Amino acid sequence: MVVDGLDETDGVDRLFHALADATRRDILRRCGRGELSVSRLAAAYPMSFAAVQKHVTVLERAGLVGKERRGREQLVRTDPDALARARRALDELESAWRARVDRMSGLLTEAAGPGTPAKGPDR
Amino acid sequence: MVVDGLDETDGVDRLFHALADATRRDILRRCGRGELSVSRLAAAYPMSFAAVQKHVTVLERAGLVGKERRGREQLVRTDPDALARARRALDELESAWRARVDRMSGLLTEAAGPGTPAKGPDR
DNA sequence: TCCATCTACAACCATTTGGTTGTACGTTAA
DNA sequence: TTAACGTACAACCAAATGGTTGTAGATGGA
Structure with missing residues (x-):
């Protein structure tokens, strides 16, 4: 890992990883308002409460949901x-x-020029 | 797993999972045109050729990239x-x-007939 | 032809994931 | 106070991930 370092890589990783699970996406769909407790949610899925709890934690660390205590x-x-x-x-x-596509198209277009268009590796 | 069944769950899973890795996102950035071979790509990352090959496979199965043989x-x-x-x-x-939010708001709105102007939506 | 290159893929390994059960703790209701 | 509920968290497990090395098959150039 650790290839980027330029953008907020870890956050994006967590974001997409959190979205890459059907149960978690379903939780997102359901929790528009803060009306659903974790146990209420858990009742909706064929898995243990603890499992749903973990899914919520993943969503939370990705910043996709927040929790608010009520009683x-x-x-x-x-x-x-x-x-x-x-x-x-x-x-x-x-x-x-x-x-990148545009740049490459450009390079190809003016391909004649000898002037080392290189130096543009990554980034 | 197997909670959805309604949308094309597996495809979405693969999509987001493929996006949840900085190296793979970087590969996507680079491969706008079909100009980069796998080994060329591999040279850009601090990992083995096989590892990059696997990343490309993940992207491919997610439908994010395609491969075309040239020689x-x-x-x-x-x-x-x-x-x-x-x-x-x-x-x-x-x-x-x-x-879902709208539906719930609707319910709340028509539930709050007389008093209870509360329900103070934070923020 | 022979050799270097590019690719594919298997085998292996450490770590993470997604699930389980069990236990402990705070809060609410009887 | 006591019991039930909702939550948190630890320990454990099987499977998937992300990486490695090694081997083998095509292809292109000398």
Whole structure:
């Protein structure tokens, strides 16, 4: 690992990793308002309470949900900005990718020039 | 696992999982055009050729890149539509989530007839 | 032809994941 | 106070991940 270092890599890792599980995506869908407690959530899935708890923790560390205590229960709410952050990560990816395409097209177009267009490895 | 069944779960899983690694995201950034062979790519990372090969395989099974053989080398190109698919998955997630929020807000609104102006939405 | 290169893939290993059960603790209701 | 509920967390386990090395098959160039 540790290839990037430029963007907030770990955060993006956690974001996409959290999204890469159907149960966790379903939790996100359900928790628009902070109305669902962890145990209420857990009742909806064919797995133990502890397992759902872990999924919520993963979502929480990815910044996709927050928890708010109400009495003895813990209400889960998905962060409205979180998906926007994921979208931004995709945008960044796409724009970097597109820029590279353009740059390469440009290089190919003016390919005649001898002037070492190199020096543009990564980044 | 197997909670959804409604959307094309496995594909989305593979998509986000593929995106949840900095090296793989970097490969995506680089491979806008099909100009980079696997070994060329591998030279850019502090890991073995086989490791990079595996990353490319993960990206390929997620539909994020395609490979095209040219002579003895295999050129990698990111699929322009792939990120769009990821974006759509996010959209689906957000819309489902938002629908749920609206539905709940609706219920709350018509439940709070007389008093209880409370329900003070934080923030 | 022979050799270097590029790729594919198997075998192996350490760590992480996703699940389980069990225990402990705070809070609410009887 | 006591019992039930909701949560937190540790310990454990099987399977998947991310990495390694090694071997073998194609391809291209000398």
